[in-house]
Amino acid sequence: DVIDARQSRWQIRTRSGATPLVEWTADLINDVPEKVLGWRTSGDADVVTAGSVSFMQAPGNQGTEVRVHLQYAPPLG
Secondary structure (H helix, E strand, O other), rough: EEOOOOEEEEEOOOOOOOOOOOOEEEEEEEEEOOOOOEEEEOOOOEEEEEEEEEEEEEHHOOEEEEEEEEEEEEHHH
């Protein structure tokens, strides 16, 4: 769910309509259009995470290369 231009709310469910297993709020901390998006959790998150997604031209103009860097602390260790 989008909260505002810098925050979004995330939930993981086992099936549609089920009670969320975990949920968190993410802050957008880096936004370079068509280049990179970076985020980190805020507040009392069930899953503490930070990461980025970067986009670049693939070699030989064969599309877009997408790279994801993700750090997280699982709720049960």
